[in-house]
Amino acid sequence: MIQQVISLIRLMHSDKDPRQIALGFALGMIPGLTPFTSLHNILVLLVLLFIRANISAAILSWAVFSLLAFALDPLFHHFGLFLLMGISSLQGVWTSLYNAPLIPYTKFNNSILMGSLIFSLLAFYPVYRGGKMMVTKYRETFMERFNRLKIVHVFRASHLYKWYSRYSQLRGG
Amino acid sequence: MIRWKGLIAFAVIAGLIMLFNFLFLDHIIKGIVEDQASLAVGARVDIGDLKTSLFGLGVEIRDLQVTNPDQPVRNAVQIGSMAFDLAAAPLLKKKVVIERMNVKDLAFGTPRKESGALPRRIQKKLEVKGKAVGVEAEKRIEDCVLPDFTKLTDLKKRSAEELLAGVSLQSSAFIVDYQKKVATIKTTWEKRLAALPTQETIEKDVKALQNLKGQRPKDVTQLPAYLEKVNNLQQKMKETTKILTDTQKEFQSEMGGLKSSLKEVEKLKDQDLKTVMGKMGIAVPSSMDLLCVLLGKDISQKVNQGIAWYRKLGTFMSSGKPKDEKQKPTAKPRLKGVDVQFPITHGYPDFLLEQADFSILPGKENRKQEIFAFNRLAGQLRGLTTQPSLYNKPTTFRLEGALAGNVAKELTFSGEIDHRTELVNDRLNLNIKELNIERLGIQKKESPLQLASGILNINGSLGAQKEALKGQVTVNVLNPKIVAGATALILADLFKNMGSFDVTVTIGGTLDQPSLTLSSNAEKILASGLENIIQTQLKGIQDDLKKMIASRVDKDFNAANVETIALEKLIQGGLSSRLSSVSLTPAAVPSKEKKGILKLFN
Numbered sequence: 001m002i003q004q005v006i007s008l009i010r011l012m013h014s015d016k017d018p019r020q021i022a023l024g025f026a027l028g029m030i031p032g033l034t035p036f037t038s039l040h041n042i043l044v045l046l047v048l049l050f051i052r053a054n055i056s057a058a059i060l061s062w063a064v065f066s067l068l069a070f071a072l073d074p075l076f077h078h079f080g081l082f083l084l085m086g087i088s089s090l091q092g093v094w095t096s097l098y099n100a101p102l103i104p105y106t107k108f109n110n111s112i113l114m115g116s117l118i119f120s121l122l123a124f125y126p127v128y129r130g131g132k133m134m135v136t137k138y139r140e141t142f143m144e145r146f147n148r149l150k151i152v153h154v155f156r157a158s159h160l161y162k163w164y165s166r167y168s169q170l171r172g173g
Numbered sequence: 174m175i176r177w178k179g180l181i182a183f184a185v186i187a188g189l190i191m192l193f194n195f196l197f198l199d200h201i202i203k204g205i206v207e208d209q210a211s212l213a214v215g216a217r218v219d220i221g222d223l224k225t226s227l228f229g230l231g232v233e234i235r236d237l238q239v240t241n242p243d244q245p246v247r248n249a250v251q252i253g254s255m256a257f258d259l260a261a262a263p264l265l266k267k268k269v270v271i272e273r274m275n276v277k278d279l280a281f282g283t284p285r286k287e288s289g290a291l292p293r294r295i296q297k298k299l300e301v302k303g304k305a306v307g308v309e310a311e312k313r314i315e316d317c318v319l320p321d322f323t324k325l326t327d328l329k330k331r332s333a334e335e336l337l338a339g340v341s342l343q344s345s346a347f348i349v350d351y352q353k354k355v356a357t358i359k360t361t362w363e364k365r366l367a368a369l370p371t372q373e374t375i376e377k378d379v380k381a382l383q384n385l386k387g388q389r390p391k392d393v394t395q396l397p398a399y400l401e402k403v404n405n406l407q408q409k410m411k412e413t414t415k416i417l418t419d420t421q422k423e424f425q426s427e428m429g430g431l432k433s434s435l436k437e438v439e440k441l442k443d444q445d446l447k448t449v450m451g452k453m454g455i456a457v458p459s460s461m462d463l464l465c466v467l468l469g470k471d472i473s474q475k476v477n478q479g480i481a482w483y484r485k486l487g488t489f490m491s492s493g494k495p496k497d498e499k500q501k502p503t504a505k506p507r508l509k510g511v512d513v514q515f516p517i518t519h520g521y522p523d524f525l526l527e528q529a530d531f532s533i534l535p536g537k538e539n540r541k542q543e544i545f546a547f548n549r550l551a552g553q554l555r556g557l558t559t560q561p562s563l564y565n566k567p568t569t570f571r572l573e574g575a576l577a578g579n580v581a582k583e584l585t586f587s588g589e590i591d592h593r594t595e596l597v598n599d600r601l602n603l604n605i606k607e608l609n610i611e612r613l614g615i616q617k618k619e620s621p622l623q624l625a626s627g628i629l630n631i632n633g634s635l636g637a638q639k640e641a642l643k644g645q646v647t648v649n650v651l652n653p654k655i656v657a658g659a660t661a662l663i664l665a666d667l668f669k670n671m672g673s674f675d676v677t678v679t680i681g682g683t684l685d686q687p688s689l690t691l692s693s694n695a696e697k698i699l700a701s702g703l704e705n706i707i708q709t710q711l712k713g714i715q716d717d718l719k720k721m722i723a724s725r726v727d728k729d730f731n732a733a734n735v736e737t738i739a740l741e742k743l744i745q746g747g748l749s750s751r752l753s754s755v756s757l758t759p760a761a762v763p764s765k766e767k768k769g770i771l772k773l774f775n
Contacts, residue, residue: 045183046183048179049176049179049180049182049183050176050179050180050183051176051179052176073510076510077510077511080510081510081511081513084513085513091515094513094515095515095516095518096518098515098516098517099266099515099517099518099519099520100266101262101265101266102265102266104266104267105267107512109512109513109514109515110509110510110511110512110513111510111511111512111513112509112510113510115510
């Protein structure tokens with residue numbers, strides 16, 4: 001995890017496309033908020049591996065949103081239950097999906113899964129946009145200030161940082 | 174935009190997962206099936222070996238053992254092997270459909286190599302589910318016991334005095350209380366007697382009145398004063414008479430009550446005899462108690478086990494709702510949400526076993542004692558499903574065979590379970606012909622009465638409509654040889670020439686509260702024989718105890734009687750003598766016939 005945080009800091013300080021970092025962060029949010037062992041998360045993993053999204057950002061995002069999910073699960077349950085049972089016009093859709101091949105394996109009929117998946121899909125674009133804006137803003141305004149901080153200088157001069165840099169070079173990072 | 178390294182990584186991960194499944198999938202599925210089956214049954218389920226073939230979707234299970242929840246060292250059922258293929262199309266829709274299953278080598282009551290107690294983690298899950306694992310039936314038959322008849326022999330050796338040592342008799346206690354009561358009454362009445370006009374006072378007043386009789390004034394002017402004196406004295410005597418009469422009535426009433434309470438002593442003596450006999454553990458059993466201990470208890474235990482298994486089946490095959498009706502969401506623990514069940518509009522139920530064929534592996538017969546294993550078995554089970562309303566056919570089964578080792582000539586177990594609608598209508602039938610007890614080898618070391626040998630013909634049926642149960646199990650016992658245990662040796666003669674008889678357990682009540690009643694055609698014959706034995710055995714002891722109780726009580730009883738008579742004599746005597754003195758009072762009767770002359774005395 002420390003490695004991922006350091007990677008993210010390095011990434012923020014690199015010239016890499018902010019969209020990749022934001023996309024990784026937004027994609028990581030989905031397995032973070034929804035139950036991890038769900039079929040749709042394989043799809044998220046596929047997307048993460050196939051397109052150029054930042055994996056470090058995705059892992060950090062997954063960790064942060066997993067913690068958040070503990071607090072939000074009761075809300076997801078009520079939201080999911082409302083979607084599954086409260087909207088009569090959707091009953092036909094759910095019934096068809098319930099009787100369709102493969103779809104029952106997604107456990108879409110579980111209240112928490114439905115609530116959290118719909119919530120994370122709705123939040124995907126705002127999170128992506130917000131992430132991209134934050135990375136850009138950070139690079140424009142805070143990066144210089146951050147580099148000037150004494151603690152950063154002390155850290156960069158430390159054995160730990162030197163050791164980590166050497167390790168990263170060996171790994172080809 | 175595509176990251177080729179990522180694609181390779183994904184392919185590697187997928188490959189590893191497939192390799193993992195290939196190497197360990199069978200083991201994982203075995204563990205899952207064992208856990209889920211244990212949870213469903215409420216008893217440990219073990220699988221010796223499980224093999225899957227992914228391409229044919231086939232499963233083969235060997236040595237399936239289902240522990241008997243009431244006896245963890247034995248299996249309720251053991252299956253040598255079962256093989257089936259899963260239908261592919263329904264599996265895509267998360268539905269397990271088995272079109273045909275082969276079950277070979279079925280045996281009941283097999284011993285386990287290791288205890289079948291549920292692992293702690295499964296026990297915890299069961300506690301969370303809050304399922305009742307067993308059924309508590311009506312206690313009467315389940316708990317029937319016989320007294321320890323050896324006590325009778327021991328008692329005969331001991332004297333009545335010894336048997337009564339340290340026993341507090343109610344009749345004795347009553348007499349002690351009675352004597353105290355007599356003493357209290359005596360004190361009270363002595364005080365009351367002292368407070369009444371004394372004999373001397375009464376006699377003095379009577380004398381004064383008699384004297385007045387001869388002192389009538391001749392002077393008319395003195396007459397009013399004279400008359401007033403006479404009247405006052407007469408009034409006083411009247412009052413004294415009334416007080417004495419009332420007091421006498423009150424005393425007689427109290428003494429009547431006291432004397433009649435003394436009659437209770439005889440009843441209390443009988444009561445004492447019963448109490449002493451009861452304390453010595455001599456509760457005389459009925460003939461049905463004997464039959465209950467001999468067979469009824471075992472039959473009802475088996476019936477209870479059957480009902481418990483039927484209940485488990487009921488939770489698996491919930492009675493149906495119409496096809497297009499939504500089921501209630503299945504609640505899950507916190508942070509796991511609930512699963513909403515949508516109507517199944519077409520296709521298969523979540524689980525369906527269309528047909529299972531039962532048979533045995535040829536040439537296999539290694540039966541040990543107390544095992545119901547088959548040497549001939551044929552049968553089918555059709556339409557076992559978790560959603561009977563969707564499948565719209567009842568579950569039917571029929572097993573026919575013979576038990577190995579010539580234990581039973583024929584065994585037929587059949588039934589129809591119809592849970593298509595909420596009006597559940599189920600029927601189970603069991604017929605066992607010529608079950609040889611000796612060959613079966615059931616030995617109940619702790620039982621006072623044992624059926625050592627005999628041929629049993631068992632006919633059982635159980636019907637369930639909604640929650641109500643109705644059925645009966647009749648066991649016809651031919652050529653019985655009944656052995657009495659050490660605690661019931663005196664009953665040995667009773668069963669010596671016992672002919673064939675029937676025992677019937679009638680099942681009623683509900684699934685939650687089944688009620689079992691026992692009846693038998695041997696009840697009357699056993700009753701008279703048992704009465705004779707008990708009478709012969711108990712008579713001597715009873716008479717001795719009766720005499721001993723009488724000798725303890727009668728002395729005090731006589732003393733109490735004497736005290737009562739003395740009290741009566743004392744108080745009654747005192748009152749009677751005063752009343753007789755009062756009766757000597759001359760009566761004053763004013764005469765209206767003789768004008769001018771007042772006649773005062775007769």
